[in-house]
Amino acid sequence: MSNTEHENQKSLPIGIKNLSKSYGDVYALEDVSLDIKAGEFITLLGPSGSGKTTLLMTIAGFVSPDQGSIYFGQQEMTMTPPHMRGLGMVFQNYAIFPHMDVRGNIAFGMRKSGLSKTELNRRIDETLELIKLQGYGKRSADELSGGQRQRVALARALIKQPKVLLLDEPSLGLAPMVVTEIFRTLRALRDDETTIFLVEQNARRALQVADRGYVLERGQITLEGTGQHLLDDEKIQQTYLGKRA
Ligand code: ADP
Numbered sequence: 001m002s003n004t005e006h007e008n009q010k011s012l013p014i015g016i017k018n019l020s021k022s023y024g025d026v027y028a029l030e031d032v033s034l035d036i037k038a039g040e041f042i043t044l045l046g047p048s049g050s051g052k053t054t055l056l057m058t059i060a061g062f063v064s065p066d067q068g069s070i071y072f073g074q075q076e077m078t079m080t081p082p083h084m085r086g087l088g089m090v091f092q093n094y095a096i097f098p099h100m101d102v103r104g105n106i107a108f109g110m111r112k113s114g115l116s117k118t119e120l121n122r123r124i125d126e127t128l129e130l131i132k133l134q135g136y137g138k139r140s141a142d143e144l145s146g147g148q149r150q151r152v153a154l155a156r157a158l159i160k161q162p163k164v165l166l167l168d169e170p171s172l173g174l175a176p177m178v179v180t181e182i183f184r185t186l187r188a189l190r191d192d193e194t195t196i197f198l199v200e201q202n203a204r205r206a207l208q209v210a211d212r213g214y215v216l217e218r219g220q221i222t223l224e225g226t227g228q229h230l231l232d233d234e235k236i237q238q239t240y241l242g243k244r245a
Pocket residue numbers: 023026027028046047048049050051052053054055
């Protein structure tokens with residue numbers, strides 16, 4: 001597939017083949033292989049320290065694997081620098097600029113996009129609508145609630161109209177009501193065409209919204225299936241959904 005063909009697609013499949021990464025004696029990832037279809041919504045579960053962030057950072061290009069390869073569509077991306085991968089990412093410890101207004105925050109990564117001012121403004125409006133913050137554009141980021149800030153962090157990734165969106169625990173540390181807000185936004189995104197890869201501790205909600213899910217333990221994929229299949233799985237119920245055996 002040529003680059004031009006990639007540009008015409010709204011989402012891309014992700015192929016991960018035999019990925020390994022170690023830090024000293026610790027295997028953060030050990031022979032991980034995943035096949036994600038274009039437009040799929042994937043949830044990744046796993047205990048703390050199991051390698052979830054390392055996997056996302058490797059897909060995004062911020063961590064280079066010791067072994068294995070990453071494909072977006074037919075194109076190998078293993079060595080491609082992050083800014084050339086065309087994906088959107090919301091990091092585990094997101095940061096938005098507190099003294100900048102919401103529009104400025106959302107537009108921050110678009111300075112070199114080559115879009116005209118009119119087109120950029122139109123995109124900002126569209127993105128504000130997507131995260132349900134119409135009317136908040138001129139508000140300073142430090143006047144927002146935690147959930148609103150997290151949605152601005154999401155908007156920063158969405159404005160690039162990425163074909164692949166990676167989210168690392170977007171609801172971490174947020175109050176229950178706010179988590180509901182975040183998942184409402186994620187549900188709306190699922191119906192969009194983007195390929196989404198979500199790392200979440202909130203297993204029930206994350207599996208309910210997902211087409212498919214994986215479990216990562218000690219750097220290895222130990223379970224995979226449809227969202228419903230994983231919700232019904234006994235081990236998942238005990239480990240992640242708080243059910244007694
Ligand atoms: P998770 O996101 O599932 O909590 P991580 O991917 O952050 O897990 O970490 C997986 C393992 O790799 C952990 O044991 C962690 O301590 C280790 N690790 C991650 N990043 C680094 C790093 N930059 N240097 C050394 N060890 C790391």
